[in-house]
Amino acid sequence: MTKTQTDTPTQITYSVHCQGYDWGPVNHKIVIDFGQVIDEQVDASFFEVLGEKEGYDWSTKMPKQIKGKIDLKEAYLSDSTGQKQPVELPTTYVALVLQVHPDAPLTSPFVFNPQLFLNQKRQTMYTITLKKPLHINGSSLNELVLTNQQFEKTVYEGTERFLQKEFLYEDAEFGEITMHYALFEPKAKGKHPLIILLHGAGEGGTDPEIALLGNKVVAWADPEVQAMFGGAYLLVPQVPDMWMNDGSGGYTQDGTSKYTRAVSRLIDEAVQTFETIYPTRIYLGGGSNGGFMTINLLLRKPNFFAAAFPICQAYKTQWLDQRQLEGLKEVPLWLTHGIHDQVVSFNEHSQSLYETLQAMNHPNLHVTALEAITDETGCYQDGTGAPYRYNDHWAWIPVYNGEIANETQSLFHWLAKQKR
Numbered sequence: 497m498t499k500t501q502t503d504t505p506t507q508i509t510y511s512v513h514c515q516g517y518d519w520g521p522v523n524h525k526i527v528i529d530f531g532q533v534i535d536e537q538v539d540a541s542f543f544e545v546l547g548e549k550e551g552y553d554w555s556t557k558m559p560k561q562i563k564g565k566i567d568l569k570e571a572y573l574s575d576s577t578g579q580k581q582p583v584e585l586p587t588t589y590v591a592l593v594l595q596v597h598p599d600a601p602l603t604s605p606f607v608f609n610p611q612l613f614l615n616q617k618r619q620t621m622y623t624i625t626l627k628k629p630l631h632i633n634g635s636s637l638n639e640l641v642l643t644n645q646q647f648e649k650t651v652y653e654g655t656e657r658f659l660q661k662e663f664l665y666e667d668a669e670f671g672e673i674t675m676h677y678a679l680f681e682p683k684a685k686g687k688h689p690l691i692i693l694l695h696g697a698g699e700g701g702t703d704p705e706i707a708l709l710g711n712k713v714v715a716w717a718d719p720e721v722q723a724m725f726g727g728a729y730l731l732v733p734q735v736p737d738m739w740m741n742d743g744s745g746g747y748t749q750d751g752t753s754k755y756t757r758a759v760s761r762l763i764d765e766a767v768q769t770f771e772t773i774y775p776t777r778i779y780l781g782g783g784s785n786g787g788f789m790t791i792n793l794l795l796r797k798p799n800f801f802a803a804a805f806p807i808c809q810a811y812k813t814q815w816l817d818q819r820q821l822e823g824l825k826e827v828p829l830w831l832t833h834g835i836h837d838q839v840v841s842f843n844e845h846s847q848s849l850y851e852t853l854q855a856m857n858h859p860n861l862h863v864t865a866l867e868a869i870t871d872e873t874g875c876y877q878d879g880t881g882a883p884y885r886y887n888d889h890w891a892w893i894p895v896y897n898g899e900i901a902n903e904t905q906s907l908f909h910w911l912a913k914q915k916r
Contacts, residue, residue: 694782
């Protein structure tokens, strides 16, 4: 039986599988459900994938349409989740593994909205073409073109481990504030620390999956990381715009935020709700805007956090008075920042804070100043073949990958040891 583009069987659909990578969320796999058992093994030569989506041109700061071919790393018979299926087991699924790269926008499910200054979900429209006959259920499928009409869903891998909810707070100054959040609860018995992870400016909004994948927060729920803490609760608050909004809608000029009281209350409720949270092992960190709110919350809740790890933090030292500095001196701190950060100056923020607290003889203070932020996997290169270099602002990449360490210990191991 021959199928053509015009009479594509309606039962054939495909799903897109997205995973958090160093540079953000990536569509790394397309899983096609043919609806009938596939009679032969397949490889990448069977398929061609084209993509089209609206993107953002940072040079012109304007939207632009992007389209092109996406190379396949491999293709194979799979189960419904895209995992390879043993040869002896019948299946109706084929997984297409896409070639991905930090500079390949057609494998991203996000698009940057310049008006809101937020990342938003905007799935690429894929066209998948069968390039040679495929034997299915005793017949030969000679032609097949799948488009957005056959698209079923996007699977955001790792986010299913998190509970996602809404939090309402009535602020005395700003009125009702609606925040969303994601929460990971460890399965092991006993008491566990709580790690609060605060997103950057681009990951605000009303969809916690953007905060979970925009900075690879899902990695903190991986077994390897969880084992370092003996299992840890993860709380990922999300504000509608940015932490540095002082209530005017713009960036704060003095360190205040309209969201300080709201997120503080959310943290309190989480600790009260989950009795197995270790109250003396609550850790706080985040990147850029999230690094700003890390410092902000340390000032708001003295003697509450066991340690903090501000990343490329945007809280200016000049906003701190002597009393506030004395409070920060009581909190174990590990600062991480790119030396050449063009978004948040290392000198004006992390370096000056470190030097100020060091002069005050802070007893547990560390700083990691990054000369460059590069790919450490060996998978991604620039045009010269050198390891791919990320934006110097993206210091959260090595932090969330567990790559930050000094002469004696890693940041993760240091964090896990801190108690109030």
